[in-house]
Amino acid sequence: MSRAILLTVLIAGLIVFSSSSAAFGAQLDARINPNNAESPFKMNYQKTFFIEYPNGGQLFDELHQKTWTISGTADSSNPGVQHLIEKLNQNIADDGSQARISDLNVIYDIHLKGRNLNTSIDYKIIIEGTLTDYVITKDQVRTLIDLGWRGLSTNEKIVIDGVDINHPINLIQEEEPTLYNVLKGTEGEQIFNKKMIDADFILKQPLTNWHFLFDPTGINVDAGTFGLSEDISGFVVSSWTMGESSLREGRQVERVFEAEVTADQRYVFRSVQSSDQGNLYAIGFGALDVLDGVEIAGVTPKPPEGYATTSTGEFPIFIVYGMAAMAAIGGGAFFMFSNRALKNQQEGQQGIAPDRLVGYQTSSSSGGYQTNRGEAQLRDESDYTQTRSVYEESAPQETTTPPPTDASREEAACGCAASAEMGSECDCEMQGSCLCDATCGCAADVCKEHVSSMQ
Numbered sequence: 001m002s003r004a005i006l007l008t009v010l011i012a013g014l015i016v017f018s019s020s021s022a023a024f025g026a027q028l029d030a031r032i033n034p035n036n037a038e039s040p041f042k043m044n045y046q047k048t049f050f051i052e053y054p055n056g057g058q059l060f061d062e063l064h065q066k067t068w069t070i071s072g073t074a075d076s077s078n079p080g081v082q083h084l085i086e087k088l089n090q091n092i093a094d095d096g097s098q099a100r101i102s103d104l105n106v107i108y109d110i111h112l113k114g115r116n117l118n119t120s121i122d123y124k125i126i127i128e129g130t131l132t133d134y135v136i137t138k139d140q141v142r143t144l145i146d147l148g149w150r151g152l153s154t155n156e157k158i159v160i161d162g163v164d165i166n167h168p169i170n171l172i173q174e175e176e177p178t179l180y181n182v183l184k185g186t187e188g189e190q191i192f193n194k195k196m197i198d199a200d201f202i203l204k205q206p207l208t209n210w211h212f213l214f215d216p217t218g219i220n221v222d223a224g225t226f227g228l229s230e231d232i233s234g235f236v237v238s239s240w241t242m243g244e245s246s247l248r249e250g251r252q253v254e255r256v257f258e259a260e261v262t263a264d265q266r267y268v269f270r271s272v273q274s275s276d277q278g279n280l281y282a283i284g285f286g287a288l289d290v291l292d293g294v295e296i297a298g299v300t301p302k303p304p305e306g307y308a309t310t311s312t313g314e315f316p317i318f319i320v321y322g323m324a325a326m327a328a329i330g331g332g333a334f335f336m337f338s339n340r341a342l343k344n345q346q347e348g349q350q351g352i353a354p355d356r357l358v359g360y361q362t363s364s365s366s367g368g369y370q371t372n373r374g375e376a377q378l379r380d381e382s383d384y385t386q387t388r389s390v391y392e393e394s395a396p397q398e399t400t401t402p403p404p405t406d407a408s409r410e411e412a413a414c415g416c417a418a419s420a421e422m423g424s425e426c427d428c429e430m431q432g433s434c435l436c437d438a439t440c441g442c443a444a445d446v447c448k449e450h451v452s453s454m455q
Contacts, residue, residue, distance in 0.1 A: 025255065026199040028150055028278040030131065034143040034299045035283065038102065038132045043152050045196050047273045049121040049168065051179065057265030062178045063112075063119040070171070071109040072161050080160035081106050084127070084197075087154040095203060096294045097148035098136070104129035108165045112176075125165055125196055127152070136296060145282065148294035151203025155195050169193040187259035188269035194257070201276045202242070207288050207295050210240040210278070214285055214303060235301050238286035243277030 030041035053060040074081045085104050092099060107126040112119065136144040157164050164170040169192040173180045183189045215237040258270040284299035 025273045025276040026152075026202055027276070028152075028199065028202055028280065030150070030279075031281045031283075032131070032134060032145055032147075033283045034135055034138070034145050037135075038130045039134070040128070041131050042126070042128045043199060045123075045125040045127075045198065047123045047196060047271055049123070049192065050118050050268075050270045050272070051121075052118040052268040052270070053265060054117065054268075055265045057267070058263070059119075059179060059182060059265075059267055060116075062176075063114040064116055066114040066119070067112060068175070069109070069111045070163060070175075072107075072163070074106045074160050076103050076105070078106075078160060080158055083156070084154070084158050084160075085129075087156045087158070088152055091151065091153055092149045095148055095151055096292065097146050099134040099146045099149035100132050102130050102132045106160060106165070108160065108163070110163075110168075110171065121168070123168060123196055127197075136291070142298045142300045143284070144289075144291070145286075145297050145299055146294065147207060147280070147297055148203070150199065150278065150280070152197070152199045153195070154197050158197065166196050167193055168196065182261060182263045182267060183269070186261045188261045188267075191257045191259055191269055191271050194271070199276065202278050205242055205276075205278075207240055207280075207297075210242045210280075211244070212238070212240055212286075214238045216303070235283050236285050236303060238282045238284065238297070238299070240280045240286075241278065243275055 025046065027044040027046075028041070029043075030039065032039045051059060051063065053064075076082060076085065081104055084106065085101050088104075089100050092101075105128045107124075107128075109122075109124045111122045113122075131149065134146045134149065136146055138144070154166065156166065157170070158166040169180070169183070169189060172183065172192055183192060254272060254274045256270065256272050258268065261267045261269060282297060282299055284301055285303040286297035286299050289296050289298060
């Protein structure tokens, strides 16, 4: 029963999870080529807000049937995008990095959907651009690249085509004044006033905690058969990823902020944002380091001699060999314990010795059929009470008929139809008839009458 309940809960959880859309936080995707002066990057910011009105009220009347979408794109020619580039570069410099953003495209999409119990507002902002000045120094052996620029955030008001894409509360004030009047001056207003362009956590998570892999496909002899780009031909590709719950990064959970506001009715305002994620790639084999408080990577065309691990440091190889050694030790201990326990057991025949048992037949013939069933008993019955069959106590007692005497045999010879060989007695009086001859000496009246009639 408990297994059925557990299975039902798991299936229900999968259905709910698969039917709900995730609200991702900041997602970084960048590919750095130390041989080029510029490299592309992409940052995705996403968050979902909920306005709940379980008891109806003014917001229910205003929002439950409403749906609208505000979206648009803009490039570096837009004044709002130029302002965003300026503020992002200022934030990068404040973090100690020398890298700069030279070009940027912005895509924004804001969607409101009203329902009977709540209204959701989905915010999505995507910025795609070009990163420059990330090479610190370069020689014939390796190239040092700057990785301290990845916290692309700003608190400033970013207005593109008349829409402040960075602070949702400003859009609420313009598009939904009734909702804004309920939020104004409350904790709910603080939830909607948090910045959207926020990647601070991606910078705060040290790169040494990110998962590191490198792909040596580019240095294979037959690498050309894989259709690889010329940028990675002859090189390995290093990658650092973050966003998974692990011993390195810790437990990653979604960020939820909630506030309850009482106006004409009780309303609940909540924002949901999943944990941040990052994918950072570099052409070459990257070894992490820190320079003046800024995280950097020393990149070489090929990995160091003898480097065979595929994760941060030599952690996986250590774990693999360590687990193998622990398994060997555990197996040896198990066999030693089993062998010792076996030696402590008694050897030889256990229970009653076979030479003390004797068999006897327990079935008799039935017509022409004879079975071969039997039982075993002790030769000496000193301990028979301990081993006797429990069926003997309930078995009915058999009665034996004493062998017939000579007188009875004579009476039986002139008695009833049953013969003396069958061991039956003459019962003429009860049967009312008798098969007798003239010599019968039976005292029964019916036999006397029958004998006299025969004479």
